Structure formats: structure tokens, C-alpha cells
Amino acid sequence: MSEQTEAATPGESADASGLLDRWDGLRERESFSIAGAIAFVVVFPMIFTNLPAYNGYMSLVELIYIWAIFAIGFDLLLGYTGLLSFGHAVFWGGSAYAAGLFSANVSGEPLLIVLVAMVTAIVLALIIGILSLRRGGIYFAILTLAFGQMMYFIALGPLGGITGGEDGFTGVTVDPLLGALELGTGFAGVLGTLLHDIGYVLFAGFFVLAVAAAVRIVRSPYGAIFQAIAENEQRVRFLGLNVWRYKLAAFVISGAFAGVAGGLHTIHAQYVAVGSLFWITSGDIVIITVLGGIGSIFGPVTGTIAFLYVENIVSGEIAFWLLVLGALFVTVVWLFPAGIWGIVTGIRSTVREQLLGDDS
Amino acid sequence: MLLETKGLTKRFGELTAVDEVNLQIQEGDSLSVIGPNGAGKSTTVNLITGLLNPTEGKVLYRGEDITGQEPHEIVQQGLSKSFQTASIFPDLTVERNAVVASLGAEHGSFSLNFLRRLGNYDDVLERAEQTMRDMGLYEQRHVEAKSLPYGDKRRLEMALALASDPDLLFLDEPTAGMSPDETDDTVDLIERIKEERGVTIVLIEHDMEIIFRVSDRIAVLNRGAKIADGTPDEIQGDPDVQEAYLGGVEI
Ligand SMILES: Nc1ncnc2c1ncn2[C@@H]1O[C@H](COP(=O)(O)OP(=O)(O)O)[C@@H](O)[C@H]1O
Ligand SMILES: [Mg+2]
Numbered sequence: 001m002s003e004q005t006e007a008a009t010p011g012e013s014a015d016a017s018g019l020l021d022r023w024d025g026l027r028e029r030e031s032f033s034i035a036g037a038i039a040f041v042v043v044f045p046m047i048f049t050n051l052p053a054y055n056g057y058m059s060l061v062e063l064i065y066i067w068a069i070f071a072i073g074f075d076l077l078l079g080y081t082g083l084l085s086f087g088h089a090v091f092w093g094g095s096a097y098a099a100g101l102f103s104a105n106v107s108g109e110p111l112l113i114v115l116v117a118m119v120t121a122i123v124l125a126l127i128i129g130i131l132s133l134r135r136g137g138i139y140f141a142i143l144t145l146a147f148g149q150m151m152y153f154i155a156l157g158p159l160g161g162i163t164g165g166e167d168g169f170t171g172v173t174v175d176p177l178l179g180a181l182e183l184g185t186g187f188a189g190v191l192g193t194l195l196h197d198i199g200y201v202l203f204a205g206f207f208v209l210a211v212a213a214a215v216r217i218v219r220s221p222y223g224a225i226f227q228a229i230a231e232n233e234q235r236v237r238f239l240g241l242n243v244w245r246y247k248l249a250a251f252v253i254s255g256a257f258a259g260v261a262g263g264l265h266t267i268h269a270q271y272v273a274v275g276s277l278f279w280i281t282s283g284d285i286v287i288i289t290v291l292g293g294i295g296s297i298f299g300p301v302t303g304t305i306a307f308l309y310v311e312n313i314v315s316g317e318i319a320f321w322l323l324v325l326g327a328l329f330v331t332v333v334w335l336f337p338a339g340i341w342g343i344v345t346g347i348r349s350t351v352r353e354q355l356l357g358d359d360s
Numbered sequence: 361m362l363l364e365t366k367g368l369t370k371r372f373g374e375l376t377a378v379d380e381v382n383l384q385i386q387e388g389d390s391l392s393v394i395g396p397n398g399a400g401k402s403t404t405v406n407l408i409t410g411l412l413n414p415t416e417g418k419v420l421y422r423g424e425d426i427t428g429q430e431p432h433e434i435v436q437q438g439l440s441k442s443f444q445t446a447s448i449f450p451d452l453t454v455e456r457n458a459v460v461a462s463l464g465a466e467h468g469s470f471s472l473n474f475l476r477r478l479g480n481y482d483d484v485l486e487r488a489e490q491t492m493r494d495m496g497l498y499e500q501r502h503v504e505a506k507s508l509p510y511g512d513k514r515r516l517e518m519a520l521a522l523a524s525d526p527d528l529l530f531l532d533e534p535t536a537g538m539s540p541d542e543t544d545d546t547v548d549l550i551e552r553i554k555e556e557r558g559v560t561i562v563l564i565e566h567d568m569e570i571i572f573r574v575s576d577r578i579a580v581l582n583r584g585a586k587i588a589d590g591t592p593d594e595i596q597g598d599p600d601v602q603e604a605y606l607g608g609v610e611i
Binding site for chain 2: 030213216217219220221222223224225227228231232234235236237238239240241242243245246249253
């Protein structure tokens with residue numbers, strides 16, 4: 001306790017700690033995270049597309065943003081609120097189908113498609129949340145899994161005529177953004193190097209928005225209440241807070257993120273596979289989030305990058321890529337329970353201690 | 361009448377943990393509930409605060425039936441409870457603990473403010489600070505709750521219960537496991553809460569000295585049933601109480 005108060009007083013603290021304080025002050029700001037996300041979408045492709053065995057296509061980078069949105073939302077539920085859902089494929093796949101059907105029958109405007117996808121996911125999350133959240137722990141996980149599989153079989157069978165059944169939905173038609181900007185239109189010059197094309201701006205833009213929204217949610221009263229629920233649900237109840245509603249809110253918010261991601265995926269793939277509703281998709285998002293590190297916003301992003309790299313690049317090089325993925329997952333979770341992002345923050349605090357020397 | 365229970369009963373299978381208990385608490389008239397281990401004291405409090413549903417009987421708060429309401433509804437009406445084992449948020453800082461408690465007090469049981477910055481809610485932050493200062497925890501606000509010493513954890517527990525400015529506060533063995541010094545501090549604190557905040561306190565306690573210092577009335581439970589109820593002096597002289605609870609020993 002006395003350590004803390006000492007560190008907070010300026011006085012004889014070294015230059016390094018003064019700088020660190022200022023750095024911390026900066027990092028505390030919400031705009032810092034958003035600026036970080038913008039810098040990320042500019043720099044990331046330059047590094048990522050030059051990784052070993054990468055054959056330089058931007059499509060995977062965009063796919064990473066889409067899955068990262070899904071993962072960020074999932075972590076608000078798993079990492080912050082402490083609820084493990086095993087049925088998030090419903091929101092990803094359900095919204096993807098809604099997006100596809102909407103594009104085929106109503107409008108191909110990308111922003112409207114994403115909106116419809118998000119609303120669909122919110123409605124699904126409300127219904128499934130109300131039905132699943134009555135039970136805690138493992139029952140919640142199993143109930144969400146059951147609802148997910150139910151939707152999968154409905155899409156496969158009874159609704160096969162609309163969804164395309166086993167073949168998936170192929171009628172996706174995406175119009176230019178705002179009626180004028182063809183997604184494939186590239187930029188010239190510097191803008192071309194930084195932002196590539198309209199499609200990239202769309203996907204990267206939604207990624208930045210998702211980060212901004214998540215940062216805000218985490219810093220709202222909800223962030224504090226979610227964490228409190230994860231730690232001691234009964235206490236929260238006895239502070240006069242309606243835990244059930246806050247849990248439902250966490251579920252719906254994470255569903256909304258999954259919906260945006262699902263809609264974007266339909267635009268990106270121009271196709272909806274029935275596998276998007278399958279339980280393996282639900283498992284993938286759990287693995288991605290845990291691999292990256294739960295309880296942070298950039299953890300799930302890191303997990304997405306690692307997962308999609310192995311799934312798409314390593315898989316081209318090594319036949320047993322699923323084994324590689326499994327080994328990576330086990331290693332990280334075994335050695336670093338805080339995930340890949342936990343390694344990063346661990347190194348960061350070690351460096352800080354070195355910089356501060358004897359100060360603390 | 362602030363609180364009244366009528367024929368409050370809780371059965372766990374064969375066992376009747378609370379047996380037709382009638383309690384009456386006037387505003388400002390603090391009550392101690394005593395009785396041997398397993399007498400049903402904690403269960404009675406749990407029935408009143410909504411953690412358990414009674415098998416039979418009623419709980420009236422300010423004349424209104426609150427039987428079977430959810431804990432958060434009951435807390436929102438002005439009842440609050442401090443747990444027998446410190447129920448805090450161990451991985452959050454003391455300040456965060458107080459902020460969450462203040463959110464429940466300032467914003468009601470639910471609010472759709474997930475896109476509003478917590479840092480802009482001055483009312484919440486002020487209440488959190490005030491609570492920490494009142495309880496002497498302000499200096500430790502950046503410490504994770506789990507690394508507080510035992511006595512401070514109990515104080516944080518009480519701070520959480522007090523953040524909502526309750527009218528009626530249940531304290532379930534607040535000094536259990538405390539050193540004599542910590543116990544003294546805690547009793548001082550309870551007396552201060554009573555005086556400064558005008559909170560009516562229902563105290564479950566074993567230590568007679570504390571009970572006589574803090575309470576205006578005493579209710580004695582034995583095997584789930586209330587066997588006596590009165591002022592400390594009346595209870596002291598009650599032969600039934602001597603027999604059942606104190607085993608005939610003089611107090
Ligand atoms: N949830 C429960 N299930 C079954 N029996 C319980 C439960 N809670 C308490 N009891 C029993 O009820 C009786 C009263 O317990 P309690 O109210 O905790 O006593 P006290 O607080 O006076 O020591 C005890 O015999 C206890 O074992
Ligand atoms: Mg007890």
C-alpha cells in the first residue's frame with residue numbers, strides 16, 4: 001500500500017518513470033485505443049502479408065478483421081462477464097443468412113446489409129439469452145450449444161428451400177457502397193498503399209468501430225458491473241443490481257458484435273456456408289478468444305491473427321495443420337493462461353520494472 | 361414499524377431451520393439476534409433479504425409485503441446486508457469495489473448506459489469516495505481487495521453494504537475471526553454508523569459485550585424458534601434464555 005502512494009508522488013522519481021507516467025496517462029485515454037486501431041489497420045497488412053509462406057492476398061487480412069470483431073464481442077461475454085457460450089455460431093451464421101437473404105431480395109447496400117445482420121443477431125440473442133441465462137455455468141454452455149445446433153439443423157432441413165441447405169446460400173448480391181463506391185475499386189498512390197481499396201476501408205473501418213465501441217463499453221458502468229458479476233455474482237445482486245438483466249445485456253451486446261461480423265462475412269465471401277451455424281464455429285470463437293487472452297480488447301484480436309494464420313497459411317504448407325493449431329493452443333493455454341496478449345503485457349510490465357529500477 | 365416478520369418459517373427437508381419467527385423492528389431501534397450455532401439466525405436474515413424464499417410466513421417492510429422479492433429489489437428499497445464471510449470483489453481494487461456498489465445506489469437496478477463513460481458520472485464517483493473515506497479505506501483505494509488484511513476486508517464488506525445508504529442494515533457476525541483490536545474498531549464503526557447515518561441495525565453476534573453496547577433490543581433464537589424478545593436487561597434476566605442459550609451461566 002505504501003509502495004503505491006510513493007510511486008504516485010513525483011519528487012525524486014527518475015526521468016524514465018516520469019515518461020512512463022505520461023505514457024500511462026495517454027494510454028488511459030479512449031482516443032489512444034482508437035488511434036491504435038487505426039494505425040493497426042494501416043501497418044498490419046504491410047507486416048502480415050510479408051510473413052513466411054504468405055502469398056500476398058489481402059482477402060485474409062480482411063477476414064481477420066471480420067473474425068476479430070466477432071472475437072472482441074465474444075470476449076465481452078467470456079472475459080469480462082465470465083459467461084461461456086458454446087452457441088455463438090447462431091449469431092454469426094444466423095446474421096450471415098439474414099444478410100444474404102436481404103441482399104438477394106431487398107437491397108445490396110453493404111451498410112444496410114450489416115445493419116440487418118446486426119438487428120437479426122440482437123433479436124436472436126434476446127430470445128436465446130432469455131431462455132439460456134436462467135441457468136448458470138455448464139448448463140448455460142450446454143443450452144447455448146443446443147440452441148446453436150437446433151438452428152443448424154433448421155437451416156439444413158426445414159428451411160433448406162430458403163437457405164440452400166447443404167449447398168449454402170449462393171444468391172448474395174452486393175451493391176457498391178452508398179450506391180457509388182464499388183468495393184473492388186482500388187485507390188491510387190499513397191492512399192493505395194495505406195488503404196488498398198474500398199472493400200478494405202469497409203472491413204477495416206468496421207474493425208476500428210468495433211474496437212471503439214468495445215473500449216467505450218468496457219469503460220462504461222457496464223464494464224465495471226460485468227467484471228463484478230464475473231467475480232462475485234451474488235454480491236452484485238446484494239448491491240441492488242439486477243444481475244440477470246446485465247447478463248442478458250452482455251449476451252445481446254456480444255451477439256450484436258457477432259451479427260456485424262456475420263454480415264460483413266457475407267459481403268466478403270459473397271456466400272453463406274451452412275457450416276457457419278455448425279457447433280465447430282462456436283468452438284472456433286472460444287479457441288480464438290482464449291488463445292489470444294480473455295479479459296482484454298486486443299487479446300481476441302491477437303488470437304484471431306494467430307488462428308487464421310495457422311488455418312489459412314500453415315494449412316497450405318503442413319498437412320497436419322489442425323495438429324499445429326491444437327499444439328499451439330495447448331502450449332499457450334498451458335504455459336500462458338493469459339493467452340498471447342498476456343505474454344505481451346507480461347513483457348511490457350517486465351520492461352517497466354527494468355526502466356523504473358529500484359523505484360517501485 | 362420498519363420491518364416485521366409474521367410466522368416466518370423455512371424448512372430444509374425434515375429440518376425446520378426457522379420456525380414461525382415473528383420479529384418487529386422499529387426505526388432507530390437496533391436489534392441483536394442471538395442464539396447457539398445452528399439456531400437459524402443466518403437463515404432468518406437470508407429469508408428477509410431475499411436470498412432464500414420462506415416456506416411459510418411473510419416479511420413486511422414499512423408495512424409492505426416484500427416476501428419472495430429478488431435481493432436486488434429488496435436492496436433498492438433500503439435494506440442491505442453484510443455477509444458473514446466477506447463477500448467482495450477480490451481482483452478489483454478497493455475503489456472499483458466501491459464504484460460498483462455506488463452504481464447500484466445511484467442508477468437503480470438496471471440502466472441502459474453502456475455507451476456512457478463511467479468517468480463522467482460524478483455522483484457515482486463521489487459516493488464511492490465518500491464511502492471509502494467513511495470506512496477508512498481511502499488510502500488503500502488502489503490496492504486489490506484480495507490483498508487487504510483480514511480486518512480491512514471485513515470493513516470493505518461493510519462499506520459495500522453501506523454504499524447504498526440503507527435504512528436497515530443486517531450484519532451477520534461482523535467480528536467473527538477478528539483480533540480483539542479489530543473487533544474494537546469494528547464495534548466503534550457500527551456505533552458510528554448508527555449515529556451518523558441513522559441506520560437501524562440488525563446484528564447477529566455472539567459476544568455479549570458487543571451486543572449490550574450496540575443493541576436496543578435482543579431476540580433469542582433456539583432451534584429455529586424465537587424463545588425471547590426484549591430489552592437487554594429483560595433478556596439477561598430471562599430464565600428460558602439462561603437455560604437454552606447460556607446453559608445457566610450468569611452473564
Ligand atoms: N441451504 C441449507 N440447506 C440445508 N440446511 C441448511 C441450509 N442452510 C442452513 N441450514 C441448516 O439450518 C440450520 C440453521 O442454520 P443457520 O441459519 O446458518 O444457523 P446460525 O446462523 O444460527 O448458526 C442449521 O442446522 C443448518 O445446518
Ligand atoms: Mg450464521
